[in-house]
Amino acid sequence: MSEPAVTRHSPPDGAPLDSQLQAMLVHHEIESFNARYAQALDEQRLSDWTEMFTDDALYVILSRENYDRGLPVGLIYCENKRMIHDRAFALMETSMFAPRYLRHIIANQVVVSVESNGTIKSRANYVVLQVLFDRPDATLHQVGVYYDVFRRVGGELKLAERRCVYDNLLVPNALCIPV
Amino acid sequence: MAWQRVASFSEIDVDGVLGVDVNGSPVALYRLSNEVFATSGICTHALALLSDGFVEDGRIECPLHQGQFDIRSGKALCAPVTEELRTYAVKLEGDDVFIDMERPAASAPAVANAAPNRKAGDGVRVAEEGDQVGSGKIAAMNVDSELSLTKRYVWPAEGLTRIPDWVYTDQTIYEREIERIFHGRTWNYVALECEVPKVGDFIRSNVGPTPVVVVRADDGSINVVENRCSHRAAEFCRELSGNVKEFVCPYHQWSYDLQGNLAGVPFRRGVNGKGGMPADFNNAQHGLRRLNVTAHRGVVFASYLDDMESFQDYLGPEVLNEFEATFDGRKPRLLGYYRHTLPGNWKLYHENLKDPYHATLLHTFLVTFGLLVAGNRSLMLADATGRHGVMASAKSERKSVSSDAKKEMRAYRDGMTLAEPRFMDFVEEFDSPWSVTMATIWPNLIIQREMNTLGLRQIIPTGPHEFIMKWTMFGFEGDDEEMTRHRLRQGNLMGPAGFLGLEDNEAIKFVQDGMQHVPGGQHLVKLDPAVAAGTSDSLISEASIRAMYRHWRAEMGL
Numbered sequence: 001m002s003e004p005a006v007t008r009h010s011p012p013d014g015a016p017l018d019s020q021l022q023a024m025l026v027h028h029e030i031e032s033f034n035a036r037y038a039q040a041l042d043e044q045r046l047s048d049w050t051e052m053f054t055d056d057a058l059y060v061i062l063s064r065e066n067y068d069r070g071l072p073v074g075l076i077y078c079e080n081k082r083m084i085h086d087r088a089f090a091l092m093e094t095s096m097f098a099p100r101y102l103r104h105i106i107a108n109q110v111v112v113s114v115e116s117n118g119t120i121k122s123r124a125n126y127v128v129l130q131v132l133f134d135r136p137d138a139t140l141h142q143v144g145v146y147y148d149v150f151r152r153v154g155g156e157l158k159l160a161e162r163r164c165v166y167d168n169l170l171v172p173n174a175l176c177i178p179v
Numbered sequence: 180m181a182w183q184r185v186a187s188f189s190e191i192d193v194d195g196v197l198g199v200d201v202n203g204s205p206v207a208l209y210r211l212s213n214e215v216f217a218t219s220g221i222c223t224h225a226l227a228l229l230s231d232g233f234v235e236d237g238r239i240e241c242p243l244h245q246g247q248f249d250i251r252s253g254k255a256l257c258a259p260v261t262e263e264l265r266t267y268a269v270k271l272e273g274d275d276v277f278i279d280m281e282r283p284a285a286s287a288p289a290v291a292n293a294a295p296n297r298k299a300g301d302g303v304r305v306a307e308e309g310d311q312v313g314s315g316k317i318a319a320m321n322v323d324s325e326l327s328l329t330k331r332y333v334w335p336a337e338g339l340t341r342i343p344d345w346v347y348t349d350q351t352i353y354e355r356e357i358e359r360i361f362h363g364r365t366w367n368y369v370a371l372e373c374e375v376p377k378v379g380d381f382i383r384s385n386v387g388p389t390p391v392v393v394v395r396a397d398d399g400s401i402n403v404v405e406n407r408c409s410h411r412a413a414e415f416c417r418e419l420s421g422n423v424k425e426f427v428c429p430y431h432q433w434s435y436d437l438q439g440n441l442a443g444v445p446f447r448r449g450v451n452g453k454g455g456m457p458a459d460f461n462n463a464q465h466g467l468r469r470l471n472v473t474a475h476r477g478v479v480f481a482s483y484l485d486d487m488e489s490f491q492d493y494l495g496p497e498v499l500n501e502f503e504a505t506f507d508g509r510k511p512r513l514l515g516y517y518r519h520t521l522p523g524n525w526k527l528y529h530e531n532l533k534d535p536y537h538a539t540l541l542h543t544f545l546v547t548f549g550l551l552v553a554g555n556r557s558l559m560l561a562d563a564t565g566r567h568g569v570m571a572s573a574k575s576e577r578k579s580v581s582s583d584a585k586k587e588m589r590a591y592r593d594g595m596t597l598a599e600p601r602f603m604d605f606v607e608e609f610d611s612p613w614s615v616t617m618a619t620i621w622p623n624l625i626i627q628r629e630m631n632t633l634g635l636r637q638i639i640p641t642g643p644h645e646f647i648m649k650w651t652m653f654g655f656e657g658d659d660e661e662m663t664r665h666r667l668r669q670g671n672l673m674g675p676a677g678f679l680g681l682e683d684n685e686a687i688k689f690v691q692d693g694m695q696h697v698p699g700g701q702h703l704v705k706l707d708p709a710v711a712a713g714t715s716d717s718l719i720s721e722a723s724i725r726a727m728y729r730h731w732r733a734e735m736g737l
Binding site: 071085098 | 419420516517520521522544547597599652667668670671674678680682685689
């Protein structure tokens with residue numbers, strides 16, 4: 001769908017075409033990253049989820065209220081991949097919660113900037129829907145925005161920062177699987 | 180006393196029992212085929228309502244201990260009942276059932292000419308006829324609502340080792356709790372002083388379910404006022420926090436100063452000499468509802484009563500001591516909030532923190548990583564009244580876990596370690612023998628000191644089946660950046676996504692779910708019989724839960 005648009009707007013010297021293509025590739029790369037990310041969480045493959053972060057990654061889920069007021073408290077607060085690993089391990093091996101299906105829907109990806117060192121800043125909206133195994137309805141569990149920083153490790157895109165800022169004031173009972 | 184109409188014949192099921200309240204006395208009505216009988220509604224053995232029992236072969240079986248009585252004669256038929264049940268004379272007129280409480284059952288039973296089927300509209304007709312029989316008789320049945328409440332909500336005869344489900348599920352009980360507990364003789368947590376440092380700073384809060392605004396006035400005082408315009412009840416303040424010079428209700432622009440006094444009423448004298456408030460309207464009588472306020476070590480409490488005891492006396496010396504171990508004189512610094520709903524009764528949260536039994540069994544995270552075991556030094560403190568409590572434990576080194584204790588806890592795994600163990604470090608900062616204390620301050624506050632992650636959990640009940648929990652997480656002025664980050668990292672244990680917090684929320688939900696479709700259910704709280712109700716040094720104890728219900732029953736008149 002995007003190819004004809006590129007051709008139509010391509011200027012004669014070729015350089016802007018490269019940058020446009022570059023931007024589209026980055027956008028596409030992040031989009032497919034987020035699709036894989038959502039799938040890992042939906043299928044509760046938390047070890048795979050852990051591997052999508054850099055070793056020094058920051059992963060925080062915080063309320064819009066805290067974020068807007070500059071208050072640092074997060075529902076989940078991981079300062080590095082080791083803490084993300086512990087979170088994944090604890091949820092899979094020790095935590096007690098009712099069985100559930102989750103669907104992470106990620107949309108409206110926007111690449112904010114691409115730094116010269118390859119660091120990409122971006123954001124996206126997200127929605128998490130939840131179905132408890134023994135209840136008939138899907139509930140809107142969380143709605144928010146990812147504020148992200150991506151970096152390449154061995155050519156592969158990884159999250160160096162993901163701040164999940166949710167708009168709903170109240171968490172419905174408990175947040176059991178990351179967002 | 181003469182005949183009184185007490186029910187409609189059609190209300191009583193065949194081979195069923197119906198409980199009615201007659202002048203404050205419970206009466207049980209039975210229908211055997213087309214005959215109606217009446218007896219006293221209370222078992223002669225223990226305090227139980229026979230209307231909750233079972234009718235079989237002309238007998239009523241008490242729900243509590245399964246004693247049986249003959250419905251026709253009141254005769255006691257089997258153990259444990261020995262004393263005969265009082266019977267009352269019954270007569271039927273059309274669909275109306277009359278009894279005479281001063282006469283025993285007649286030898287000839289009351290027989291309906293034809294068993295009427297209940298039809299839509301019957302209720303209205305019956306009520307009108309009843310009124311004609313004896314004026315005021317129906318009203319008299321409900322005259323003493325206090326008394327009938329105590330008869331309807333009967334505590335199990337076993338006493339505090341049982342808690343009936345209606346304590347957690349009943350709307351009438353819930354409304355009485357708001358009136359008698361949250362709006363009664365209690366200090367309710369509303370805010371930290373550091374949330375409203377400057378004149379005009381405010382935050383929204385709640386006392387029980389009731390929305391309030393906590394605001395710093397021009398004289399530096401902290402005021403707590405209902406978030407309800409005195410004109411048309413609008414919840415006028417819509418921001419969660421902020422800074423204002425005055426409060427203005429958006430509906431009709433009534434304005435209030437920072438102490439809640441009514442400052443201005445638009446068009447108070449009308450327009451062109453017409454309309455407006457009556458000439459004698461006095462602003463001073465129409466301010467916002469103001470609550471009594473106290474603060475201790477930077478923590479603010481409010482009460483609907485003006486003649487409250489001091490906060491120190493309210494806590495009692497032992498719980499005050501633990502309060503002051505956490506709020507040790509350093510000024511609290513706000514780090515942020517968690518807010519979540521919890522689909523369970525609000526008291527279950529108190530009970531969760533008066534129940535050290537669950538800690539090593541539910542929270543396998545702690546056990547898996549060797550952080551808490553059943554043999555740790557611990558205390559479950561209750562104050563003299565039973566309403567407040569402190570669950571305390573001291574962190575022990577992993578090597579001290581005895582093999583006996585380990586066997587008890589299936590989750591314990593030798594050699595399992597965290598990739599980032601420093602998040603569970605305990606930085607000594609308190610003058611206390613305990614590394615963890617959870618103080619339950621009646622009725623709406625839990626003070627969490629889980630090693631170095633500190634929080635105030637405020638209970639906001641929204642009905643018998645649900646409450647909102649607002650967590651105000653804090654550190655202290657003087658914390659360096661690393662200490663703040665340590666508190667934030669350790670915060671992964673708590674809140675609605677916390678390793679421990681999410682499990683408590685799930686478990687409490689399961690308890691409420693379990694009560695939904697089981698009539699007449701009871702909970703069992705028998706652990707630690709050596710302590711009837713109160714402080715225990717064992718983790719395997721429910722003595723503090725019993726102490727809380729001793730207090731609750733007294734406050735509720737149940």
